[in-house]
Amino acid sequence: MSDEMECMCLECGISSHFPAVDLSFDTFPGFAGKRTVTNLFCPQCGGVLFVVGLVGEEPCYRTG
Helix, strand or coil, rough: EEECCEEEECCCCCCEEHHHHHHCCCEEECCCCEEEEEECCCCCCCEEEEEECCCCCCCCCCCC
């Protein structure tokens, strides 16, 4: 199992992988309890990232 987390940008939608030990989290209010990353930002646009899950795991997306 990977020790990297997949994070997705709330601005541009790009997904990035970061070592789990490098991430600090907070809960994003109003976004179904998703955890946002507080110490890193999207490498593409600088937007806020939220945690999708561990790299290699099947993510569980809510649609509706």
